Amino acid sequence: MNERLRKRIKERLEAERGTIYKDAPVRVTLAYPNTYAVAMASLGFQVVYRMFNAEPEFACERAFLEDAEYVRKGELPTYESGRRAGDCHIFGISVAFELDLVNIVRLLEAAGLEPFRDRRDAQDPVVIIGGPLTSSNPHPLRPFADVILIGDGEETVPALAEAWRNASSKTEFLDLIEGLPGVFLPDREERDPRWATARVDCLPVYSQIITPNTELPSMFLIEVERGCPRPCTFCLARVMYGPTRNADPERVLAVVPDGVEKVGLIGAALSDYPHVKYVGHKLLERGVKLAVSSIRADRVDHELAWILKEGGLRTFTIAADGPSQRLRELLKKQIKLEHLYKAARIARDLKFKGLKLYQMIGLPTETDDDITEMIEFTKELAEITPVALGISPFVPKRHTPHFNDRFAGIRVIEARLKRIQKELRKLRPRVEVRNTSAKWAWIEAVIAxxxxxxxxxxxxxxxxxxxxxxxxxxxxxxxxxxxxxxxxxxxxxxxxxxxx
Ligand code: SF4
Incomplete structure (x- = not known):
């Protein structure tokens, strides 16, 4: 193996807590089509790693596309034993983002596997692709995967392992899993299957490995709720994860290991988790730092904000999503200006560095007037507390009421972004604007x-x-x-x- 890569893997493994070293007859490679840092911040990736290793006769090792630059095609190594990633029975890929689609092809080649399913044979590993993208839209993955898993891995991984133990060939394995919830066999079916939905007692799920070398350094991730009962029309969370399931708070507290410095609480709409304050207070009592993704502006109050501040949060993150009241109503976002102002005042009162505010533009029926409204209320918010405005072009998704809506168009989005940047630039540093690219949003929309x-x-x-x-x-x-x-x-x- 390349010396620099060997050194990198050694250093990363030494920095990890929770790595599983296991030898067993069924070799699984769990590969990620991006960097180690992104993969290890993915709770789904970590949970599938633990679940395969918990199966009798299975040993699961990780591989990351990032390392392919150091090796010849076919020689991408796994981390735990350093074997070739393609030298396995099951080659699993976890994919979260549309824009990692090309990386899936690169990953398969790096592992020495033919990317196209119909060019692989019975001796090749079974290529299984799962992760959030498969729930959103599995169809671009059909040329590559033998099996696509859709929905909760807690349901599908044990079923796959059981089928593997009972099968004597790849074809027999596929026969045994055909028709199971969440299992999509692209060479046999055209339509997505029923999604797999885990029972509430699968929660909380939590990190297997803690490492400083991720996008979320040294953080113990714990999912306390899955699904969302809210009606936001653009959001996949409300459909993708099935019914809302809330973890028992005592179980949440029990799985956080002693000595953990930082806990990341995960949930589609975390502030709707009925025990969020209780769990937050208890973790603070244990001296643990806290992190959360974003909080609904209409759920913010001083107590919740205080917990987060005490937990080490410096910026308060909320999403308005629609640039005007009219568009927020169209999206059924149920956030009003008064909620945004209240969140800004709380951020100021509790001495947060400011407010991070997510917005989408390029929404159906959007006009320049909607953008004017957003610019105006952002200015008003900035008078209360500094605002970091994060703008993303709207990407219509399958399984949502926007499935047939048009993508707004690169030129329209770029013109609106330019106007927003120009008008808010004057307010720096009270307002900082960051946006994602309109061109890459179009590619995302194509894939979605x-x-x-x-x-x-x-x-x-x-x-x-x-x-x-x-x-x-x-x-x-x-x-x-x-x-x-x-x-x-x-x-x-x-x-x-x-x-x-
Ligand atoms: S945007 Fe948030 S609140 Fe709305 S459905 Fe999605 S997760 Fe729930």
Missing amino acids: RGGPEVGRAAYLLKDRESFSAWKTALREVGWHDPRTLPDPPEETERLELRVV
């Missing part, structure tokens, strides 16, 4: 509603991925989706000619 042809386009990009290369690759595979054209409707005719 695309089919197998989008996966085939991703294959063409494995050696060089760029915005213009995506457009060329999509044209080559015959992709056509009038809802997701890169530019506004008046451009439709010309662009349709280009993409057909």
Whole structure:
């Protein structure tokens, strides 16, 4: 193995707590199509690692695409034993983000596996792909996966392991799992299956490995609620995770190991978790630092904010999502300006550094007036407390009421971003604006509603991925989706000619 890579793996393993070293007849590689730091901040990745290793006769080791730059194709190593990642019975990939689609192709090649399913044979490992992207849209993954897992891994992993133990061949394994909840066999079926939903007593789920080398350094992650009862129309959480399930607070507290410095509480709408304050107070009593993703602005009060401040949070994070009241009502977000002002006042009173506010633009029916409203209330919020405004272009998703909505168009989004930047720049440092790219949001939108042809386009990009290369690759595979054209409707005719 390359000396620099050997050193990197050794250092990372030495810094980990909770690594599982196991030898067993069934070798599983659990691979991530991005960096170690991103993978180890994924609770789903960590839980599947623990679950495979908990199965009799199974040993699961991790591999990360990031390391492929140090090795020849086919020689990507696993961390625990250093064996070749492709030298396994089951090659599992956990994928969270649309924009990791090309990385899946690269990962399979780095592991020495043929990316296309129909070019692999009975002797090759079974390639299983799971993770949040499969619940959102599994179809671009169809060319690559033998099995796609959709929904809660707590249900599917034990069922797969049981089937493997009872099967004498790859085909027999697929026969045994066909039709199970959450199991999608792309060479046998066209439609997504019923999603797997775990029982409430699967919660809380929590980190297996704690390491300083992640996006969430030395943090013990713990999922205290799954699903969301709120009606926000754009959000997959309310449909993806099935019914809302809340963990028993005493079980939450019991699984946090002694000596942990920082706990990250995870939940789709964490501030709706009925025991969030109780758990927060108890963890503070143990001297633990806290982290949370975001808090609903209409649930913020002084007590919750105080817990988070005491837990070490410096910035208060909330999402308005819609730039105007009209659009927040359209999205059923149920957040009003008064909630945002109240959160800003609490952030000021408790001496947080400021408010981090998430917004989407490019929403259906959005006009310049909606953007004007957002600019105005951001200015007013900034008079109360500094605001870090995070703006993302809206990407319509499957399984939501926006499935058939148009992508707003790169030019429209870029023009609105430019205007927002220009008008709020004057208020620096009281307002800082960060935004994600309109061009990459368009690619995300293509993948979010695309089919197998989008996966085939991703294959063409494995050696060089760029915005213009995506457009060329999509044209080559015959992709056509009038809802997701890169530019506004008046451009439709010309662009349709280009993409057909
Ligand atoms: S945006 Fe938040 S509150 Fe709304 S459905 Fe999604 S997770 Fe729930």
